[in-house]
Amino acid sequence: MPNVTLKKIADELGISIATASKALKGYPDISDATKKRVLDLAEKLNYRPNSFAQSLRSSESQIIGLIIPEITHDFFAKVIHGVITCAKSNGYAVIVLQSGDSYEKEKEQLGMLLDKNVDGVLISLSNNTKDIGHIKEIKSKGIPLVLYDRIYKLLDCSKVVINDKKAAYNATTHLIHTGCKKIAHIGGNLDPQTTIDRFLGYKAAIDDSDIEYDKSLVYIAKNLSFDDGYQIAEQMMKDHKDLDGIFALTDTIATGVLMKLKEMEVQIPEQISLIGFSNWFLTSVTTPKISTVNQPGFEMGCKAFDLLFKEIQAKKHGMLFEKEIVELPTELILRNSTKPL
Amino acid sequence: MPNVTLKKIADELGISIATASKALKGYPDISDATKKRVLDLAEKLNYRPNSFAQSLRSSESQIIGLIIPEITHDFFAKVIHGVITCAKSNGYAVIVLQSGDSYEKEKEQLGMLLDKNVDGVLISLSNNTKDIGHIKEIKSKGIPLVLYDRIYKLLDCSKVVINDKKAAYNATTHLIHTGCKKIAHIGGNLDPQTTIDRFLGYKAAIDDSDIEYDKSLVYIAKNLSFDDGYQIAEQMMKDHKDLDGIFALTDTIATGVLMKLKEMEVQIPEQISLIGFSNWFLTSVTTPKISTVNQPGFEMGCKAFDLLFKEIQAKKHGMLFEKEIVELPTELILRNSTKPL
DNA sequence: CTTAATTTCGAAAACGTTTTCGTTTTTATT
DNA sequence: AATAAAAACGAAAACGTTTTCGAAATTAAG
Numbered sequence: 191m192p193n194v195t196l197k198k199i200a201d202e203l204g205i206s207i208a209t210a211s212k213a214l215k216g217y218p219d220i221s222d223a224t225k226k227r228v229l230d231l232a233e234k235l236n237y238r239p240n241s242f243a244q245s246l247r248s249s250e251s252q253i254i255g256l257i258i259p260e261i262t263h264d265f266f267a268k269v270i271h272g273v274i275t276c277a278k279s280n281g282y283a284v285i286v287l288q289s290g291d292s293y294e295k296e297k298e299q300l301g302m303l304l305d306k307n308v309d310g311v312l313i314s315l316s317n318n319t320k321d322i323g324h325i326k327e328i329k330s331k332g333i334p335l336v337l338y339d340r341i342y343k344l345l346d347c348s349k350v351v352i353n354d355k356k357a358a359y360n361a362t363t364h365l366i367h368t369g370c371k372k373i374a375h376i377g378g379n380l381d382p383q384t385t386i387d388r389f390l391g392y393k394a395a396i397d398d399s400d401i402e403y404d405k406s407l408v409y410i411a412k413n414l415s416f417d418d419g420y421q422i423a424e425q426m427m428k429d430h431k432d433l434d435g436i437f438a439l440t441d442t443i444a445t446g447v448l449m450k451l452k453e454m455e456v457q458i459p460e461q462i463s464l465i466g467f468s469n470w471f472l473t474s475v476t477t478p479k480i481s482t483v484n485q486p487g488f489e490m491g492c493k494a495f496d497l498l499f500k501e502i503q504a505k506k507h508g509m510l511f512e513k514e515i516v517e518l519p520t521e522l523i524l525r526n527s528t529k530p531l
Numbered sequence: 532m533p534n535v536t537l538k539k540i541a542d543e544l545g546i547s548i549a550t551a552s553k554a555l556k557g558y559p560d561i562s563d564a565t566k567k568r569v570l571d572l573a574e575k576l577n578y579r580p581n582s583f584a585q586s587l588r589s590s591e592s593q594i595i596g597l598i599i600p601e602i603t604h605d606f607f608a609k610v611i612h613g614v615i616t617c618a619k620s621n622g623y624a625v626i627v628l629q630s631g632d633s634y635e636k637e638k639e640q641l642g643m644l645l646d647k648n649v650d651g652v653l654i655s656l657s658n659n660t661k662d663i664g665h666i667k668e669i670k671s672k673g674i675p676l677v678l679y680d681r682i683y684k685l686l687d688c689s690k691v692v693i694n695d696k697k698a699a700y701n702a703t704t705h706l707i708h709t710g711c712k713k714i715a716h717i718g719g720n721l722d723p724q725t726t727i728d729r730f731l732g733y734k735a736a737i738d739d740s741d742i743e744y745d746k747s748l749v750y751i752a753k754n755l756s757f758d759d760g761y762q763i764a765e766q767m768m769k770d771h772k773d774l775d776g777i778f779a780l781t782d783t784i785a786t787g788v789l790m791k792l793k794e795m796e797v798q799i800p801e802q803i804s805l806i807g808f809s810n811w812f813l814t815s816v817t818t819p820k821i822s823t824v825n826q827p828g829f830e831m832g833c834k835a836f837d838l839l840f841k842e843i844q845a846k847k848h849g850m851l852f853e854k855e856i857v858e859l860p861t862e863l864i865l866r867n868s869t870k871p872l
Numbered sequence: 873c874t875t876a877a878t879t880t881c882g883a884a885a886a887c888g889t890t891t892t893c894g895t896t897t898t899t900a901t902t
Numbered sequence: 903a904a905t906a907a908a909a910a911c912g913a914a915a916a917c918g919t920t921t922t923c924g925a926a927a928t929t930a931a932g
Binding site: 534536537538548549552553556558580581583584585586587588589 | 917918919920921
Binding site for chain 2: 238239240241242243245246249251252253261262264267268270271274275278283284285286287288299302303304305306307416445448449452471472475476477
């Protein structure tokens with residue numbers, strides 16, 4: 191029942207705790223003979239160093255914190271997967287927390303991570319985070335921090351992002367090239383940078399074409415949800431009878447739009463072309479399959495851990511660390527909700 | 532830069548570390564005056580107890596481990612959500628690990644959790660776990676453990692499950708009641724209990740009807756994947772021209788089947804009725820929407836944590852703990868891939 | 873004003889590990 | 903055989919907290 195400690199091993203072997211510890215760590219001032227004795231006994235007793243003691247001494251937990259807006263999102267699930275995979279291969283465990291897109295929760299979760307003494311934090315800002323005092327607090331404590339996806343541009347730290355504006359530009363431009371003349375955008379409240387940038391990309395594409403930008407074609411989805419898309423689709427059709435293209439901020443919204451449009455017997459893509467964003471699996475099983483922008487969640491998780499890990503190492507060895515901003519490539523995935531070129 | 536400790540507070544106030552500690556914990560042998568002084572200073576300095584020291588002393592980490600076969604599954608994502616939510620409201624953090632349905636990884640992850648000294652473990656067995664020595668090892672160390680969803684019946688511990696057999700029975704029976712005469716089942720290799728039970732439910736339903744059980748109608752999906760369903764669908768149609776019902780082990784398989792069947796221009800549900808399992812969101816956006824069995828992932832996660840928490844508490848207070856096996860209700864969700872009654 | 877009772881506090885050990893630095897033992901050199 | 907050098911080990915402190923138990927200070931009782 192009582193756990194096996196260095197003391198137990200030392201006693202059993204008639205040596206000191208210090209020697210046992212050093213033997214296990216391969217110190218050069220321990221003879222090969224005793225090393226073997228210690229190693230063998232440790233193996234036999236299935237000795238596992240007490241991580242609490244190790245952490246107390248080293249002030250390292252070998253644990254990082256990951257804050258996710260919503261776990262049950264295809265994209266974020268992939269991010270988790272990426273982070274966990276890379277973390278594990280570097281000996282780190284990951285505490286996963288969910289902000290539920292609430293600023294208060296986000297702050298609370300960050301507090302919990304502080305309490306647990308994580309070695310670093312990975313965070314994607316909640317859609318409702320405007321004040322970043324809590325983030326700055328983490329930074330001021332010297333805890334390595336990396337932002338991914340939903341970042342805050344003015345914060346001085348490493349970041350992993352995609353080029354939302356460019357991706358949105360490409361998506362919208364594709365709609366234009368396939369003949370769409372009246373393209374709506376369903377966006378979100380102007381908050382996370384991603385939302386702004388995707389709108390900006392949409393607008394830039396319109397401005398670069400010979401289509402006139404029409405403000406009334408930009409709709410706001412409050413919750414970025416399926417239902418939002420479902421409802422807005424109906425409204426859109428009322429407002430603009432001759433609508434022929436839609437670029438939605440997310441795949442869930444796009445899916446909601448598709449459902450409603452099908453109910454209204456609007457032909458897709460013949461009458462209206464539709465593009466979503468993120469490449470959720472579900473966009474490939476609807477009828478028609480929805481064209482979208484691939485957002486590399488797994489890679490983003492990996493890269494984010496990578497940057498964090500480097501920063502942790504740098505801090506540990508007292509070296510200075512250059513913040514990096516990594517931009518991952520996206521890809522326009524053309525399926526059947528858009529017309530062929 | 533250096534963290535604020537009890538010592539710092541004590542020094543500042545000219546009292547002992549012991550007094551500071553007791554003041555913060557509300558011990559009765561500290562005067563209200565000093566209590567206030569300590570509390571105020573702690574607040575001012577934003578004191579956070581060092582969790583390493585606390586853990587070392589109490590041998591509690593206030594962290595639990597959660598092992599998931601695949602994070603990027605709607606159902607398991609919901610489970611994670613449930614676990615994290617309930618854990619947080621009880622002051623526990625959750626380290627999430629993924630087994631990727633590999634026995635070796637599962638064992639490795641369990642080792643990592645041991646190394647991190649988690650207070651308890653929640654695990655859903657990988658599809659390829661036959662030997663449960665690693666699980667027994669955890670139990671033998673006295674670490675609280677709860678199995679959820681993919682359980683191992685013979686292991687003596689708390690479990691949270693659904694009644695797979697009953698759910699499968701109801702689903703299959705519904706196919707029969709709506710007039711299906713030749714119903715196929717796409718199952719998996721005979722390993723996790725869930726797979727066996729769903730097949731058993733299917734078979735029981737057939738046996739209880741006046742349909743003859745036909746072994747050739749049972750197909751094996753190796754990876755329980757979309758592609759499996761997609762491929763098997765074609766094979767099935769070759770083998771049985773007059774097939775009129777399919778009960779698939781999972782929603783992904785069912786979705787693959789649906790895609791292929793639509794390509795083959797099979798009318799659903801007119802010619803063939805289809806039921807999946809789990810109620811992934813994606814089944815509600817296909818055309819037709821797929822009927823399925825709702826599997827309460829969030830609730831399962833909550834309940835699993837709940838049981839684990841009780842066991843941790845019991846262990847802590849030296850009380851004995853009665854293993855519980857909780858069965859959560861499922862629900863047949865009828866959509867458009869099945870005929871009306 | 874003494875003694876007893878009560879309140880308030882602090883010294884110290886313990887949790888298990890790591891690492892510095894000094895001590896002992898062994899081997900090599902004259 | 904004496905000394906120097908190298909090899910092998912151990913004592914002890916430190917990480918920061920909690921808690922027991924005894925000591926000191928205060929108040930109450932006689």
